[in-house]
Amino acid sequence: MRILILGGDGYLGWPQSLYLSSKGHNVTIFDNFMRRHFDLERGFNSLVPISTLHERIEAWKEISGRQIQLYIGDTMDYEAVSAVFQAFQPEAVVHFAEQRSAPYSMIDRRHAVFTQTNNVIGTLNILYAMKEFAPHCHLVKLGTMGEYGTPNIDIEEGFIEIHHKGRSDVLPYPKQPGSFYHLSKTHDSHNIMFCCKIWGLRATDLNQGVVYGVETDETALDSRLATRFDYDQIYGTALNRFCVQAAVGYPLTVYGQGLQTRGYINLRDTIRCIELAIASPPREGEYRVFNQITEQFSLIELAEMVVRQGKHFGLEPEIRHLPNPRVESEQHYYNATHTRLIELGLEPHLLNESVLTSLIGLATRYREQVDRNQILPTVNWRATRNELAQNDA
Numbered sequence: 488m489r490i491l492i493l494g495g496d497g498y499l500g501w502p503q504s505l506y507l508s509s510k511g512h513n514v515t516i517f518d519n520f521m522r523r524h525f526d527l528e529r530g531f532n533s534l535v536p537i538s539t540l541h542e543r544i545e546a547w548k549e550i551s552g553r554q555i556q557l558y559i560g561d562t563m564d565y566e567a568v569s570a571v572f573q574a575f576q577p578e579a580v581v582h583f584a585e586q587r588s589a590p591y592s593m594i595d596r597r598h599a600v601f602t603q604t605n606n607v608i609g610t611l612n613i614l615y616a617m618k619e620f621a622p623h624c625h626l627v628k629l630g631t632m633g634e635y636g637t638p639n640i641d642i643e644e645g646f647i648e649i650h651h652k653g654r655s656d657v658l659p660y661p662k663q664p665g666s667f668y669h670l671s672k673t674h675d676s677h678n679i680m681f682c683c684k685i686w687g688l689r690a691t692d693l694n695q696g697v698v699y700g701v702e703t704d705e706t707a708l709d710s711r712l713a714t715r716f717d718y719d720q721i722y723g724t725a726l727n728r729f730c731v732q733a734a735v736g737y738p739l740t741v742y743g744q745g746l747q748t749r750g751y752i753n754l755r756d757t758i759r760c761i762e763l764a765i766a767s768p769p770r771e772g773e774y775r776v777f778n779q780i781t782e783q784f785s786l787i788e789l790a791e792m793v794v795r796q797g798k799h800f801g802l803e804p805e806i807r808h809l810p811n812p813r814v815e816s817e818q819h820y821y822n823a824t825h826t827r828l829i830e831l832g833l834e835p836h837l838l839n840e841s842v843l844t845s846l847i848g849l850a851t852r853y854r855e856q857v858d859r860n861q862i863l864p865t866v867n868w869r870a871t872r873n874e875l876a877q878n879d880a
Contacts, residue, residue: 562612587722
């Protein structure tokens, strides 16, 4: 199958590209290197050294004998998007090409505007290119569980049956996004659903939980194939950050009481979920939603796991409760349905001692690379202007 990976140079996009290529698919990457530009601009860096995309692609060809094609371009540039659709004629498109960080979107007005413009307009360009040049293509879009917020009822997979004043209907599940980033993803969902309805496109919206892990079977083949491992305050997700903090003797930064509960998923399961979605496409005109998580944890539960496992490395991790920079409920009900991918064949890799040992071991191996000044959060949701610079605490 011809599969176009938008944002194929990123944390998720790169291992996804390798995985699908390893399965014999014809893979093309489309990327504008935005994430790498942010690192250069702000002095951030991946904990694990990563090769350039050109070096990665050459290494993969050398190791596997398979060729991944590369188009350098921006989803905001419709001419570039339409060119790759016309040339490659994808049968499936996996869309990672968005600004993916909630803290980034809350830095200030400029970053909020960029996030919403890049994500919403970029996705609209993709939808128009699909309609014009590949109308039978299947869009697999990476959404986020953060669209739902934390309602006091179970979170269903995209839709909910409503009974009101004697009448019933199946409606999109109500959204309570918690940042300008999550708002952009909500706008995406509405636009994609609308285009499926009016143009007969087919799309799978994967509302993904927080991803952890860094290694897949393919990235483990050669150091040149490694994907990035973010630990900073902007792009680093909770478990990855906690493991790095433990490795360098930095207190684990738990926001507020740490009772905030979210859905989580292993990187290996993320790439498998997308393969399953591609293998079982929706009908023409169908917009469907899968909740892409495998487990639920609170922040304090994750921190306590890292503390326990860190002691096996001779570490003495401590937990520090910080004033919560986000505007969110810290005590809430959270129960998200996630059955549809299991029904398609997902066999989850659950968070256990072996996974924690691998993550903490990796963080320990590369701890000399850690910039401690990037760890402590400085982006406050209540402020309209934030500075990323900080002094180590």
